[in-house]
Amino acid sequence: MSLRVYNTLTKQKEGFVPLEPGKVKMYVCGVTPYNHPHIGNARPFITWDVIKRYLEYSGYKVTHVQNFTDVDDKIIKAANKEGVSWDAIAARYIQGYFEVMDRLHVRRADVYPTVSGHMAEIITMVKTLIENGFAYVVDGDVYYQVESFPGYGKLSGRNLEDMKAGARVEVDTRKKHPMDFALWKSAKPGEPAWESPWGAGRPGWHIECSAMSKKYLGHSFDFHGGGSDLIFPHHENEIAQSEASAGVEEPFVRYWLHNGFITVNEEKMSKSLDNFFLVKDILAHYPAEVLRYFIVATHYRSPLDFSDERLTEAARSLERLRTAVENLRQMESMAGGGCTPAGDKLRESAIQAKRSFVEAMDDDFNTALAVSVLFGLAKEINIYQSSVVAGTEIPDVDALRQAKEAYYSVMDILGILVAEREGRGKEEEAAGVVEGLMELIIALRQDARQKKDWPTADKIRDSLAALGIVIEDSAQGSRWKQK
Template sequence: MGLKIYNSLTKSKEKFTPVKTDVVRIYNCGPTVYDYFHIGNARNFITAETVRRYLAYKGYKVKFIQNVTDIEDKIINKAKETGVTPSDVAEKFTKAYFEDLEKLGIKPADISPKATEHIEDIIEFVQELIDKGYAYEVDGDVYFEVAKFKEYGKLSGQKIEDTIAGARVEADDRKKHPADFNLWKSSKPGETGWPSPWGMGRPGWHIECSVMSSKYLGETFDIHLGGNDLIFPHHENEIAQSEALTGKPLAKYWMHNGMLQMTGDKMSKSLGNIKNVRDLLEDYEPDVIRFYLLSSHYRGPLELTNDSLDEAKKALQRLWNCSDMTSRLGDSQSQVMEHKLNESEKMLSEEIDKAIDKFEESMDDDFNTSGAVGAIFELVAEANKFAGENPSPSDQGKAVLGKVNKTLNELCQILGINANKESSIAEDDSFVNDLLQLIVNIRQDARKNKNWDTADKIRDGLSELGVKLEDTRDGVVWKIDR
């Protein structure tokens, strides 16, 4: 079973074979840093990360680039509104971007190139397009001449004529064709700009991705990702620029994630119905947010509601409980010896392999994280069942449970989810642990004396402080949740 990827370019699932054998090169369109990023952006980042992690799990060497657009009209507008410079805005939100990524538990890209640090490269790229006859300059602006690129529209299925029929393209007499787009924008006096052969100006939006992807990944890299709202015009234009210049495909596979919706509408900054990740993290743990985003397929739409997040949290709790139980009851140090297993141990052991198989099968099928999560939960159910039937497992039983624990951890890690709950109190905080142990011992004494009032008062009181006590058959277990 090899990996299959749905390629937006061909609108079909294709077998994945890297362009080069030794490394998979991936580019994802990163944020324009004019505000905190929202949960919809996060879905894209997490989709990219899932691709990246799974490919690494499959044994590929992965090189992952995600750019930072730090000069753009929206940044300039924001600067005007708030009375600071565009670079102030960009700096502030670039910093916030990396902070929020980290809080969400998303690994930053191998390289996060910034547009403003590649002005020279961009100018060179634009000049070459002019030299090759694909672009023209008017009053300090440089446009890409869409009519010159015969394959224009191959990604989005848009025809140039239809685009004009939409009549929403800004009228500009200076352009040869309404669909022609900006490669270089002249700047007004006093505006941020860089010197260029065409006067002071700044890069058009689409050009930076073409420039930086080719610079760091080379011509024809493997996977280009982005939200499906970028298909047209952004990705279409990227293809036009790059392929006009090189005559080679920009990327082999194009992956586009679906939009996150709020009460039926797309979440977007222009609609004003956005939910910042920063704010969301006040109410939900990173794992919950990631788990929720992974619980459906990346290409479909996904509705964000409090209920869906709450539900994700409960589901995740079930996983955490099982992980807890298997680490408590299991022994991950000792080896499972198949021939020594009894009937039920053997069954559980087989369930581990089944879960791994189903997990990989799902992920191989265009990164079906929903199916992969299902596989994990099937293992959880089997482990719980086994533990219920074998409260005091044999050594081999412990070994199998330990293996379940390890498997749970490994599979979750591929999805970027912690199989174990991150506690706000360090696990090695021995003072807290000793204190809790003392309280629990006192409560156990009360229980021995059937002093239920005291015992319950302690349990309820701790619960309010975020410490949950469970009286299991083999002792008291506490979980910290605050």
């Protein structure tokens, strides 16, 4: 079976045919860096990390672009609250993003464009939309005219007239239609602004992704991903902007993939409900590999309920998979023998596991089924190990090699048990824990300093000094070292 994916645009599974043979181009909507990433952010980035790994495993050359929305109302608000510049806030939380995603073994995208770094491309696209009759200027603001684009609503399945009748936003009489959206916003006091043909201002939210994806991936590309909450209006507006500005018949995106929502104890995640969990806080209580496993063990389109109980269950499941790794290692160290019926069975299990894994992933990247395949192979490895330990079997070197190759390749694509697969010792694992704890302590101290809670910040520094750990502060941040 070849790869089939569920396309949000067509509302059905479709066979994947890349725009260019052997190549895949994909764009994933990134974070707005006004705070540390939360659990809802972690899901799409882990999901697309697995998708990219599998596509590369399948032989494709992948170009992966993921943006940072570093010019935004929330960033400006956070900057004004702290009395710092907007770009200082963005830089801080972009760094915070990489810190937690590195711990979750999310491999880096090929390009991480920022809004502030692509003003020329954004302004050019807005000018094109105006010239082509899809946008209009009002008092230094530029709006996209949704009625000018016949396909508006095709991704979300919404009807423009129904949206107009049900619009709850305050009516702006300057707009030609209530659903017209801003491409460029005129400058306001105390906000960052860039010069444009319509006066000083900054981009609207949606135009950024259209301009940046075009620069790095062209008018049309294979995959566009993000959370289900982005289908409307963000991705709907991206289609309208991109296809209207391109002037070609090719679709902006061939396959739209959206991950499901995360709930917390079966309630929708919300700051107002106080169930809005930052990844760095979760990782202070659970190993990063547990959180990653928790996410990949569910199909990306399915809803995912977050709770302590489910993370604890994920930790137990991961331990079962780890046991099979340890058993493989133990058997590798023993003297090998020739083929036996038990060895033949393990060898066939490994071959079947790889086949079943590919079938699962080819079915819309079904990681839940892929994980069950992994458990099936783990069971066969453990059964074989029991026979070896009991002395009824001498390890079949070739069977063990094939079992290990299959087991490790699946785990590599899922991105789990990295330390175990790389053969790290307990001391190295402990060093990683210490590094993570120090990052947490430094972050807590930095939060205290930003709140001008000097007694707490000094107490953390002095307590660490008493343990022989020195904190060095600089304009680039804080770092630690042992005396």
